[in-house]
Amino acid sequence: MAFRKVCRFCENKIAQVDYKDEHTLDRFISDRGKILPRRATGTCARHQRQVATAIKRARYLAIIPYIRGYQT
């Protein structure tokens, strides 16, 4: 994962991370569906908190999976 100097939400002036936006959230979860740490994504503290909440909401709404790369 390339090191990013600036948080991509700050860069794009996004005030609030949207839990419905699966394409954006997709970049912040691992191939197993885990929330990626800040050191991997370069997200600032404020937005990382928002990302975490957004991912959890999106999981509940079956927009993104709880676990990825696993089939029964």
Place this chain on the structure above:
Amino acid sequence: MREYEIVYIFRSNFTPEEIEAKLERYHGLLTADGKGEITAVEQWGKRRLAYPIQKQPNGYYVVAQFNSEPEPLSQLERLLKLEDDLLRYLVVLSEGELPLPESMRVLRDGQAGESEDGRPARAKSRRKDEDEEGDEDDDEEDEDDDEDKED
């Protein structure tokens, strides 16, 4: 009065008209006292669920934004919990998100809007993060007031 956003996931075997009728019933509870107001309804339509819910692989998504007092909202939630056709719902305080994210809008408009069904999406321009386009949205000012408070 505060601003909320609700996401419904219905079973996918309904037509937009049937969904519409259900929504009308739900939203009637919120607007009954004359104070609550529905500001936006966006039917995403049928979507594949990231994991099955009640053994259903697909769900019918609807996002609505509204203003409400706490009491009608708890009445609505009580009703929703009893609905068998509703796989899931989520009520959150609206932080000014769009009812349909920009990236999904691009996707859908590419498909010539087959899920749209002439359903107009009101309050499309609620972006706070970009420069305020005052001419598009006249109720922007009063929406901002009660945003910062949390119960």
